[in-house]
Structures are given as structure tokens and as C-alpha cells.
Amino acid sequence: MTGFSDLRDNTASDIVLPYSELGNIIDGVARFRADVFPHQQALYSRLAGDGQQPKALVISCSDSRVVPELITQCGPGELFVCRNAGNIVPPYTLTSGGVSAAIEYAVVALGVRDIVVCGHSKCGAMSGLLHPDHLTEMPNVASWLRHAEAARSIVCTAYPADITEAEAIRALALENVSCQLNNLRGHPSVAARLAAGRLTLHGWFFDIKSGTILALDGETGRFTDVENSELPIAHRPSRRLATSGLHAIAAE
Numbered sequence: 001m002t003g004f005s006d007l008r009d010n011t012a013s014d015i016v017l018p019y020s021e022l023g024n025i026i027d028g029v030a031r032f033r034a035d036v037f038p039h040q041q042a043l044y045s046r047l048a049g050d051g052q053q054p055k056a057l058v059i060s061c062s063d064s065r066v067v068p069e070l071i072t073q074c075g076p077g078e079l080f081v082c083r084n085a086g087n088i089v090p091p092y093t094l095t096s097g098g099v100s101a102a103i104e105y106a107v108v109a110l111g112v113r114d115i116v117v118c119g120h121s122k123c124g125a126m127s128g129l130l131h132p133d134h135l136t137e138m139p140n141v142a143s144w145l146r147h148a149e150a151a152r153s154i155v156c157t158a159y160p161a162d163i164t165e166a167e168a169i170r171a172l173a174l175e176n177v178s179c180q181l182n183n184l185r186g187h188p189s190v191a192a193r194l195a196a197g198r199l200t201l202h203g204w205f206f207d208i209k210s211g212t213i214l215a216l217d218g219e220t221g222r223f224t225d226v227e228n229s230e231l232p233i234a235h236r237p238s239r240r241l242a243t244s245g246l247h248a249i250a251a252e
């Protein structure tokens with residue numbers, strides 16, 4: 001049987017060439033089965049038998065340089081991950097798609113107590129948000145990024161007009177995390193658990209060049225390095241009910 005390595009060596013055919021990179025990936029699958037899996041067999045057996053109990057839901061960008069499990073050093077079964085272009089959380093609607101379903105499943109079925117929205121530096125989605133004219137051949141990307149329009153509006157309106165392109169894209173990524181957390185709070189499953197004090201929200205920013213993670217402090221609205229302070233929290237768990245006098249109302 002011909003393996004991917006055999007195909008990769010046959011560079012005479014234009015049809016075979018596109019498989020060259022995939023060959024590396026398939027070789028990785030083989031190495032995982034031979035070298036990695038045997039050392040984690042007990043863990044996978046437990047996960048297969050007991051099911052998953054992830055520590056958190058992470059909503060991050062699809063960017064290949066941002067790997068949630070790697071930057072948090074989490075293993076199989078520890079993170080429930082939803083990735084998309086621009087780490088976007090569409091506002092809740094009855095016709096919402098995969099992101100909403102992932103949120104609902106993580107919160108309701110798996111009972112996660114923490115949700116992280118993670119943006120990053122040099123984000124292509126943020127660049128597209130800043131330059132919609134670059135998206136004429138990608139109508140789905142353009143449409144998807146409309147969910148981040150609030151971030152673009154903030155940067156274009158509230159930031160100094162003379163910031164550089166690089167500064168604008170970084171500011172967009174940070175503001176977008178904050179805006180997507182706002183969208184997240186409007187999902188019923190999230191709103192209910194926030195009100196009950198059973199859910200904590202985090203806004204993170206991963207800097208690809210330095211490997212550092214900044215976290216949003218909900219009190220100040222600013223991002224700070226997680227290694228220099230206690231982990232900043234975007235939305236702390238505490239009961240937030242609009243009334244505390246339900247018994248008094250019932251007695252009226």
C-alpha cells in the first residue's frame with residue numbers, strides 16, 4: 001500500500017506535489033500512534049470510559065500559530081475548544097450556528113465554570129476588519145467579521161487618528177476580545193450562570209512573538225501580563241440578580 005511518504009518522494013507529478021506538506025502531517029499521526037499514545041494510553045482509556053470534564057471553554061482564533069492547548073500546557077480532555085476566524089462570538093439569535101452550539105454544550109452539558117475568549121497579535125481577521133476592501137474575494141469572511149464591527153468602530157473613533165497600522169491591528173484585537181465577551185454575555189446559557197455566580201469570563205490576548213498572554217481586567221478595562229500579577233478576570237463569579245427582594249414582592 002502506498003503511504004504518504006512514498007507519494008511525497010514522487011516529485012515528478014504536479015498532482016503529487018500538493019501532498020508534500022500533508023505527508024509531514026500523516027507522518028506525525030504515525031509518530032503519535034507509535035511514540036506518544038502508548039505513554040498516554042491510561043489517560044485516553046479513562047477519557048473514553050468516563051467522558052470529558054474539561055476545565056474551560058476556550059474560544060480562540062483559527063490562526064495556526066495560536067494553539068490553546070499548547071500555550072496553556074493542557075492535555076487531552078482539559079479544554080473544550082471552539083476556534084474561528086477572529087475568535088468571534090456572534091450575538092445570540094435563534095438561527096445561530098456552531099459557535100453558539102459549542103457555548104451551549106460546554107456550559108449546559110459539560111458544566112464548564114470558565115470561558116476564555118482569546119485573541120492574538122498579527123491577526124489576519126483584524127487586518128481584514130481594518131481593510132474591508134481586501135475582502136472582496138472572501139464574502140463569507142467579510143460577512144463574518146461584521147460581528148466585530150463594534151471593535152472597528154471603537155478603534156476608528158476613540159483611538160488617536162495617527163496610530164500606526166500595526167498599533168491599530170493590535171488595538172483591534174484587544175478591543176475585539178472585549179466586544180466578543182459582551183456578545184457572549186447575551187447568550188442565555190451564559191447569562192443565567194453569570195447571574196447565579198457560577199461562571200467566570202476571561203479575555204486573553206496571545207502575543208505570538210513573545211509568547212506572552214495578556215488578560216483583561218474587567219474592573220479597569222485594561223489588559224495586563226498574566227505573569228506579573230494575579231490573573232486578571234474579565235467577569236468575576238458573583239450572584240448578580242436585578243432584585244434581592246423577591247420574598248417582599250411576593251408578600252405585596
Ligand code: ZN
Nearest residue numbers: 061063123124
Ligand atoms: Zn487571528
